Amino acid sequence: MEKLIITAALVGAEVTRQQTPFLPYSPREIAAEAKRVWDAGASIVHLHMRDASGNPSSDKTLFAETISYIRSETDLIIQVSTGGALGMTASQRIQPVTLAPEMASVSTGSVNFGKDVFSNPLPMVREFVRICNRHHVKPEIEVFDSSMVENALLLTQEGLLRPPLHFNFVLGVPGGMAATARNLLFLLQLIPQASTWTISGIGRHQLTMNALGILLAGHVRTGLEDNIFWRKGELAKGNAPFVERLVQLAGSLDRPVAAPHEAREILKLDDFAS
Ligand code: KMH
Ligand code: ZN
Numbered sequence: 001m002e003k004l005i006i007t008a009a010l011v012g013a014e015v016t017r018q019q020t021p022f023l024p025y026s027p028r029e030i031a032a033e034a035k036r037v038w039d040a041g042a043s044i045v046h047l048h049m050r051d052a053s054g055n056p057s058s059d060k061t062l063f064a065e066t067i068s069y070i071r072s073e074t075d076l077i078i079q080v081s082t083g084g085a086l087g088m089t090a091s092q093r094i095q096p097v098t099l100a101p102e103m104a105s106v107s108t109g110s111v112n113f114g115k116d117v118f119s120n121p122l123p124m125v126r127e128f129v130r131i132c133n134r135h136h137v138k139p140e141i142e143v144f145d146s147s148m149v150e151n152a153l154l155l156t157q158e159g160l161l162r163p164p165l166h167f168n169f170v171l172g173v174p175g176g177m178a179a180t181a182r183n184l185l186f187l188l189q190l191i192p193q194a195s196t197w198t199i200s201g202i203g204r205h206q207l208t209m210n211a212l213g214i215l216l217a218g219h220v221r222t223g224l225e226d227n228i229f230w231r232k233g234e235l236a237k238g239n240a241p242f243v244e245r246l247v248q249l250a251g252s253l254d255r256p257v258a259a260p261h262e263a264r265e266i267l268k269l270d271d272f273a274s
Pocket of ligand 2: 009012013046048081083105225
């Protein structure tokens with residue numbers, strides 16, 4: 001099997017310090033957390049930003065500052081979020097892509113998200129992908145529902161998304177697809193054969209979905225964006241313990257973990273940048 005790429009989603013937009021004190025907020029805190037997950041074995045960091053009060057922000061200067069700290073200490077692959085937070089405008093959400101990181105998450109459709117709607121109308125998605133292409137940023141297609149795979153295939157036919165595609169199946173958001181093995185196996189039937197894929201499980205489904213990803217030759221995302229609990233009733237003391245646990249699990253299953261330069265090869269990021 002190919003080496004395992006571990007992505008750490010360090011902070012997200014919806015989790016708060018009221019829920020867990022271990023959430024990094026400032027550029028320095030997020031960069032320090034990035035260094036810890038890199039030391040633990042992650043090769044990608046998925047980034048959201050917070051303003052000084054801890055509110056979600058897509059401010060380009062916050063991203064730029066954080067990315068420069070991370071790059072000064074690690075060779076992590078930087079993946080910015082274009083999902084941002086519920087209620088952000090498209091022009092806010094796309095800002096960090098113009099910094100030309102190596103990757104950006106792009107959801108290719110709308111979905112209920114708890115009591116809200118995560119809105120991604122197709123014309124906006126097309127524009128996001130065009131801007132990614134202009135800045136040589138590889139999209140990670142963030143799939144909360146199977147229709148998002150169908151839309152990604154449509155954008156590929158239109159010549160906007162360029163294969164090999166990379167998907168992240170985010171299962172277990174209330175309103176989206178449930179975190180079940182059956183749903184994952186169904187989604188895997190929909191994607192083109194040359195694609196790469198990652199699995200993220202929300203809340204208590206994080207570890208079980210990650211375990212499936214390791215066994216099924218996919219890649220895995222962990223981190224406080226998706227889950228704040230180490231086990232039932234016990235908060236995780238940051239993102240790095242999650243990564244350490246996955247490295248151990250992968251080792252037990254004879255699946256070596258990819259360093260960032262190996263992840264770049266697996267995801268064909270260098271081809272994408274040229
Ligand atoms: N904050 C969620 C509404 C992404 O990063 O691309 C969307 C999200 C997806 O987090
Ligand atoms: Zn995100």
